Structure formats: C-alpha cells, structure tokens
Amino acid sequence: MNAPVKPGAFRVEALLPVPPADAIIRFEGVGKTYPSRDSQEPVTALAGIDLVVPRGSIVGVIGRSGAGKSTLIRLVNGLERATSGRILIEGEDVTNLTEAGWRERRRATGMIFQHFNLLSSRTVFDNVALPLEIAGVPKAKIEAQVSRLLALVGLADKRARYPAELSGGQKQRVGIARALATEPKVLLCDEATSALDPETTRAILALLKQVNRELGITILLITHEIPVIKEICDRVAVIEGGNIVEEGETFEVMTRPRHPTTASFVEAVTGVEVPDYLAGRIHQQALAGDSAVLRIAFTGENATTPVISRLSAVIGVDVNILAGRIDAIGDKPFGSLLVSVPASEPELAAVFGALKSLDLKAELVGHVS
Numbered sequence: 001m002n003a004p005v006k007p008g009a010f011r012v013e014a015l016l017p018v019p020p021a022d023a024i025i026r027f028e029g030v031g032k033t034y035p036s037r038d039s040q041e042p043v044t045a046l047a048g049i050d051l052v053v054p055r056g057s058i059v060g061v062i063g064r065s066g067a068g069k070s071t072l073i074r075l076v077n078g079l080e081r082a083t084s085g086r087i088l089i090e091g092e093d094v095t096n097l098t099e100a101g102w103r104e105r106r107r108a109t110g111m112i113f114q115h116f117n118l119l120s121s122r123t124v125f126d127n128v129a130l131p132l133e134i135a136g137v138p139k140a141k142i143e144a145q146v147s148r149l150l151a152l153v154g155l156a157d158k159r160a161r162y163p164a165e166l167s168g169g170q171k172q173r174v175g176i177a178r179a180l181a182t183e184p185k186v187l188l189c190d191e192a193t194s195a196l197d198p199e200t201t202r203a204i205l206a207l208l209k210q211v212n213r214e215l216g217i218t219i220l221l222i223t224h225e226i227p228v229i230k231e232i233c234d235r236v237a238v239i240e241g242g243n244i245v246e247e248g249e250t251f252e253v254m255t256r257p258r259h260p261t262t263a264s265f266v267e268a269v270t271g272v273e274v275p276d277y278l279a280g281r282i283h284q285q286a287l288a289g290d291s292a293v294l295r296i297a298f299t300g301e302n303a304t305t306p307v308i309s310r311l312s313a314v315i316g317v318d319v320n321i322l323a324g325r326i327d328a329i330g331d332k333p334f335g336s337l338l339v340s341v342p343a344s345e346p347e348l349a350a351v352f353g354a355l356k357s358l359d360l361k362a363e364l365v366g367h368v369s
C-alpha cells in the first residue's frame with residue numbers, strides 16, 4: 001500500500017526565487033500518477049512537485065524507497081511523462097514534447113545509472129562512442145572526443161577493455177564519459193554510487209564535482225544516502241510520499257532540518273548517539289551530585305571555536321567529553337558533541353548561558369550519577 005499523497009506543501013516561489021534564466025530545470029506543480037494495472041489502484045508517485053535546479057549547481061533529491069525519486073528524475077529526460085503541472089528545461093516547456101523532440105533534447109541531458117547500463121559486447125571506447133555514432137558524428141571527431149573523455153575520467157589506458165574486465169568504479173567512470181559524450185548541459189545521476197563501496201563512492205563523487213566545476217555541467221542527482229548529499233550537493237530537496245517536504249542549501253538544511261524525515265537522514269551522519277556504556281545510566285531527574293549530559297550542536301563558524309576550553313576557563317566548570325563527531329559540509333565544519341557538566345545550579349545555568357552567547361545550540365539529554 002502506498003501512503004496517501006498530499007498536494008505539495010510549498011510553492012516554488014516560496015522555496016527559491018530563481019530568475020527563469022538561471023533555472024536550468026524547473027518543476028512547476030508536477031504530478032505523476034501511474035495508471036492502474038492488473039486491477040491494482042492507480043499509483044500517485046508525485047503530487048505537485050515544485051523544484052528549481054539553478055544553472056551550474058549540484059542539486060540532490062533524497063528520499064526513502066518509493067518516495068518518488070526515480071519518477072522525478074525520469075521525467076527530466078522523457079523516460080516518463082508528467083500527468084499534471086509543467087517541466088521547463090532552459091525555459092522550454094518539455095511537458096508535452098513528442099518522442100522526436102525528446103531524442104533531440106536528450107543530447108543536452110546525460111544520465112548515469114546505479115548499475116551503469118554498459119553494453120557488455122562493446123569495449124570501453126565503443127561504449128563511450130555510442131551516443132556520438134547515433135548522432136552521426138564523423139569518426140575522427142569521435143576518436144578525439146572519446147579519447148579526451150577517457151582521459152578526463154582516468155581510463156585512457158582501458159579503452160580496449162570490456163565492461164566485464166572493469167571494477168564497479170571503473171564501470172561508472174565509463175558511464176560518466178558516455179553521458180558526457182554529447183556535451184550535455186545537465187547530468188542526471190540515478191543512484192550513481194549506490195552499488196559502490198565507500199572509497200569508490202568518494203572517488204566517483206569527486207569526479208562528478210570536477211565535472212560540475214570544470215565543465216560547468218549542472219547535476220541533478222537522486223539518492224537515498226545522505227553522505228552523497230553532504231559530499232557534493234549545493235542544494236538538497238527531501239522527497240516523501242511524492243512531495244518535496246524540505247528544500248534549501250545543503251548546509252542550511254543539514255544544520256537546521258525542519259522536517260522529521262530530514263532530521264532522521266541528517267542524524268545518520270552528523271548526530272552523536274549516547275554511547276552504550278552510558279545509555280543505561282542516564283536518568284531524567286537530577287539527583288544530588290549528578291552530572292548533566294548535554295548535546296551541543298556545532299554549525300559553521302562556531303565549530304572551530306575552542307568551546308570546551310572557554311567553558312572551563314570562563315565559568316570554571318569541568319567539562320567531560322563523552323562522544324563527538326565533527327564533520328564538514330562543503331568547507332564548513334559541522335557536528336555535535338556529547339559532554340557532561342555539573343548538574344547543580346548555578347553552574348548548569350551558567351553553562352547554558354555561555355553556550356547561548358557562543359550561538360551554540362545545546363540540549364539536555366539527561367543526568368548521570
């Protein structure tokens with residue numbers, strides 16, 4: 001059973017007032033309902049999506065299984081058709097484009113896939129050359145273009161290999177080179193790193209960032225993995241039940257999530273759990289001599305402030321660090337720390353006061369004896 005979908009909670013203008021010329025892709029109230037099949041009910045996969053992809057950005061759409069991610073990305077290259085609303089690509093309304101129109105459009109929109117979708121009977125070179133052959137590009141130009149792309153993705157020495165002879169990361173590099181063959185302005189990434197190990201994922205994400213920054217290609221990606229968003233996305237949209245429930249700059253969304261789904265995604269990478277050895281000892285009511293356990297969130301500038309030493313030096317309390325995770329989103333540090341401080345007044349009030357004056361968010365987790 002699919003959860004009932006409600007109409008989009010936000011309008012695009014409220015989310016991001018991007019001038020039309022700066023929006024390379026624009027969803028306006030886009031809905032998609034799959035017709036009933038085998039006496040099943042019709043499925044509303046998307047309900048009123050408003051989303052802007054600014055030119056030159058990397059935008060990530062994150063959501064759980066069945067949220068509507070694949071449907072959303074497939075609408076951008078005509079693999080699915082919207083049932084309501086409009087999709088504009090570079091200002092052109094593509095909602096009702098004919099199949100011939102889409103064939104033309106797809107040259108300006110490359111796509112890479114979770115399982116790479118390479119042709120096993122073709123070499124690396126021939127896989128990358130395929131879109132150019134289809135477009136009728138002369139052989140000499142294909143040779144030059146494919147060689148350039150294989151060098152870009154670090155596979156110049158693998159041009160005569162077959163996909164079966166490559167690692168997952170190398171296969172995805174071929175996928176990226178092939179997607180770039182027709183010099184697209186937009187690259188769509190459909191769970192492009194989900195089949196890869198963490199180290200290979202990082203290398204592929206670094207390559208995607210390079211493609212974005214050096215070639216100026218806009219990237220729209222879908223994923224269910226928050227590290228992917230954190231690593232390379234300038235903006236993030238959280239999708240649930242066919243609606244965008246939260247959208248904004250990655251740093252803003254990750255440091256101040258407003259929707260519970262966003263918060264649970266973010267928690268997975270930046271949250272700090274109460275360690276097992278402590279969890280069973282934590283109680284809510286303070287007893288005499290207890291320490292208070294606080295969770296302090298660090299965002300941006302203040303992540304580099306020597307907070308603990310300041311608390312100790314300025315208000316003279318002992319601060320014990322119990323657990324912590326400081327990470328970075330883009331080049332901005334971010335994270336959280338679990339500490340214990342004296343639970344008695346006035347020390348505790350002074351600690352909260354000092355944290356507030358440092359513009360740090362702190363919550364009381366409980367008390368330990």
Ligand SMILES: Nc1ncnc2c1ncn2[C@@H]1O[C@H](COP(=O)(O)OP(=O)(O)OP(=O)(O)O)[C@@H](O)[C@H]1O
Binds near residue numbers: 034035068
């Ligand atoms: N061709 C189809 N026919 C009928 N229903 C479909 C079809 N494709 C997707 N759906 C349904 O639409 C909803 C959204 O599916 P979609 O594949 O877009 O989600 P997703 O977020 O990409 O999920 P996953 O991460 O599992 O791929 C789901 O309920 C799904 O079952």
